[in-house]
Amino acid sequence: MPLLDVKDLSVTFARRGQRTVRAVDGVSFSVEAGEVVGLVGESGCGKSVTSLALMGLLPKQRGVTVGGSAMFGDTDLLKTDERTMRDIRGRDVAMIFQDPLSSLNPVVPIGVQVTEVLARHRGLTGAKATAEAADLLNRVGIPDPTRRLKEYPHQLSGGMRQRALIAMAVACAPKLLIADEPTTALDVTIQAQILELLRDLVRDSGTALVMITHDLGVVAGMCDTVNVLYAGRVVESARRKPLFAEPRHPYTTGLLGSVPRLDSGKGAAARDPRFGAGRPAVAGRVRVRPALRPPCRRLCR
Amino acid sequence: MIRFIVRRLLQLIPTLFGLSILLFIWLRRLPGGPETAILGERGTPELRAQIRKNLGLDEPLLIQYGRFMKRMLQLDLGTSISTKREVMTEFLERFPGTVELTITAMIIAIGVGIPLGYLAARRRGSFLDSASVGGSLIGICVPVFFLAYVLKAIFSENLHLFPSSGRQDPTLGATRITNFFVLDGLMTREWDAALDALWHLVLPGIALASIPLAIIVRITRASVLEVLSEDYVRTAQSKGLTERTIRGRHILRNAMLPIVTVIGLLTGGLLSGAVLTETVFAFSGIGAFLYEAIANRDYPVLMGFIMIIAVFYVLVNLLVDVSYSLIDPRVRVR
Numbered sequence: 001m002p003l004l005d006v007k008d009l010s011v012t013f014a015r016r017g018q019r020t021v022r023a024v025d026g027v028s029f030s031v032e033a034g035e036v037v038g039l040v041g042e043s044g045c046g047k048s049v050t051s052l053a054l055m056g057l058l059p060k061q062r063g064v065t066v067g068g069s070a071m072f073g074d075t076d077l078l079k080t081d082e083r084t085m086r087d088i089r090g091r092d093v094a095m096i097f098q099d100p101l102s103s104l105n106p107v108v109p110i111g112v113q114v115t116e117v118l119a120r121h122r123g124l125t126g127a128k129a130t131a132e133a134a135d136l137l138n139r140v141g142i143p144d145p146t147r148r149l150k151e152y153p154h155q156l157s158g159g160m161r162q163r164a165l166i167a168m169a170v171a172c173a174p175k176l177l178i179a180d181e182p183t184t185a186l187d188v189t190i191q192a193q194i195l196e197l198l199r200d201l202v203r204d205s206g207t208a209l210v211m212i213t214h215d216l217g218v219v220a221g222m223c224d225t226v227n228v229l230y231a232g233r234v235v236e237s238a239r240r241k242p243l244f245a246e247p248r249h250p251y252t253t254g255l256l257g258s259v260p261r262l263d264s265g266k267g268a269a270a271r272d273p274r275f276g277a278g279r280p281a282v283a284g285r286v287r288v289r290p291a292l293r294p295p296c297r298r299l300c301r
Numbered sequence: 302m303i304r305f306i307v308r309r310l311l312q313l314i315p316t317l318f319g320l321s322i323l324l325f326i327w328l329r330r331l332p333g334g335p336e337t338a339i340l341g342e343r344g345t346p347e348l349r350a351q352i353r354k355n356l357g358l359d360e361p362l363l364i365q366y367g368r369f370m371k372r373m374l375q376l377d378l379g380t381s382i383s384t385k386r387e388v389m390t391e392f393l394e395r396f397p398g399t400v401e402l403t404i405t406a407m408i409i410a411i412g413v414g415i416p417l418g419y420l421a422a423r424r425r426g427s428f429l430d431s432a433s434v435g436g437s438l439i440g441i442c443v444p445v446f447f448l449a450y451v452l453k454a455i456f457s458e459n460l461h462l463f464p465s466s467g468r469q470d471p472t473l474g475a476t477r478i479t480n481f482f483v484l485d486g487l488m489t490r491e492w493d494a495a496l497d498a499l500w501h502l503v504l505p506g507i508a509l510a511s512i513p514l515a516i517i518v519r520i521t522r523a524s525v526l527e528v529l530s531e532d533y534v535r536t537a538q539s540k541g542l543t544e545r546t547i548r549g550r551h552i553l554r555n556a557m558l559p560i561v562t563v564i565g566l567l568t569g570g571l572l573s574g575a576v577l578t579e580t581v582f583a584f585s586g587i588g589a590f591l592y593e594a595i596a597n598r599d600y601p602v603l604m605g606f607i608m609i610i611a612v613f614y615v616l617v618n619l620l621v622d623v624s625y626s627l628i629d630p631r632v633r634v635r
Binding site for chain 2: 117
């Protein structure tokens with residue numbers, strides 16, 4: 001039995017006077033314990049809404065409807081009452097967000113933001129909680145944790161903030177971690193560090209990870225299973241290797257093709273069968289191939 | 302922090318200096334003068350000139366101002382033209398009443414306004430939201446003196462729940478120390494006197510609180526709505542925190558800055574007296590006295606009172622600025 005089994009998840013936003021938006025439309029996927037599952041797709045394909053729906057964090061307003069089921073053990077995350085969800089959140093299922101600066105409360109010291117989770121779910125207070133928080137910061141690679149605990153988010157660097165958020169998320173050793181584009185707001189060198197940290201944490205603790213991203217590099221480096229989302233639907237679901245070797249859905253092909261490549265030599269894209277090389281040029285519409293200079297990406301046309 | 306406070310206090314000096322010049326010129330430019338108030342319309346020109354001379358008003362403005370400044374530097378505010386008592390004595394007698402009234406009104410406005418504004422924001426679009434937004438609009442629109450009369454008619458004259466006028470029942474013969482009647486009662490352990498003074502504050506306090514309350518409800522609602530859409534509130538929810546922690550630590554603390562600013566401005570405004578409320582409830586604060594001083598062109602009283610009120614206004618806003626840095630660590634006072 002999988003750790004999380006999402007079946008036919010759908011989320012619609014209805015507003016008076018406007019067209020109803022189906023942000024997520026019948027998404028199904030499952031996560032085994034300790035597995036890293038990727039949800040990949042372009043902006044607006046429903047990745048983040050899926051994660052918020054699983055956490056029960058979508059705005060509770062008229063017009064927002066969530067359908068389907070998401071079995072986490074014996075509980076359906078989509079139908080459980082708010083009280084139970086509050087116990088589950090942060091303890092069994094935790095989440096890491098995209099922008100570490102805006103995701104941290106600017107007027108509360110980092111230490112308090114870490115210890116409040118410990119107090120809520122593990123009953124730790126006072127010196128015990130502080131010691132545990134320092135230990136957590138240390139585990140996520142923040143140097144001089146005792147000093148950092150007293151600091152405010154604006155005093156930390158971007159990578160440090162994301163590490164602090166990760167520390168809060170793993171504070172109660174959750175069974176499932178949802179990371180919503182955890183590296184998008186960071187610069188490239190920090191991205192690699194954060195991914196490595198996540199990979200290590202997940203491997204050491206056996207936590208399952210749902211990695212939401214539009215970055216195929218992240219997917220290639222981390223995920224065991226990949227679900228490709230497009231317009232609110234899962235268009236392809238596969239293990240990582242087959243997905244990269246033989247994508248089946250044209251959208252996946254396009255997504256893979258949209259990654260700019262530096263390593264492939266001259267004309268490599270043209271020879272790659274996935275990008276439709278050898279297709280004859282339409283006379284009169286596109287300049288004939290020899291007229292294009294060799295390194296052009298559109299050579300295949 | 303201390304350097305910031307000291308610097309702000311030093312800034313008070315040029316502020317007060319500028320204010321004194323403006324006030325001085327403005328008051329002397331008003332048509333009529335104290336002699337008209339004393340003599341009425343019928344005084345002969347000779348008599349008028351005589352009075353102006355006695356009051357030293359016939360000298361050039363610069364000399365009059367110089368004399369005023371000299372006294373001011375010795376903290377002597379002069380003598381009231383109409384009551385013939387020292388301006389400082391008049392002030393110390395009346396200002397405590399205004400302060401008590403201001404504190405009461407602000408406690409009511411903050412105590413009701415912030416929770417109401419918060420709930421309205423959390424339940425946006427609900428009946429409570431519409432009611433508090435609409436109610437606050439009414440609160441701003443209804444003239445204070447009208448509300449004061451209505452309160453007086455209902456709660457004092459019909460239901461006899463609260464006294465209708467004054468600051469304290471004079472038959473109690475309470476001891477006076479600071480002229481803050483509630484404080485005096487507590488200090489002398491005359492509990493009945495303290496309670497009676499408190500009781501006298503309720504109705505005028507409510508009347509005076511109406512506009513600040515409405516403003517605080519609106520600003521709290523707007524500020525909380527803005528914070529609610531912040532990412533860190535979602536983070537707090539994703540941690541499974543209790544509603545109480547999310548409300549206090551993550552929402553209200555961040556929403557506090559604009560609310561504190563408005564509270565500071567409103568408090569400063571109330572400290573300059575509430576003529577209408579004081580009049581309806583025959584409450585002896587500085588409002589009614591100032592009003593009379595303007596009518597009588599009582600220059601020393603006007604100058605003295607307004608200068609002291611300005612000091613308090615600056616102090617209240619200094620307090621607001623200091624509290625910013627306590628609320629938000631990113632605000633560094635320098």
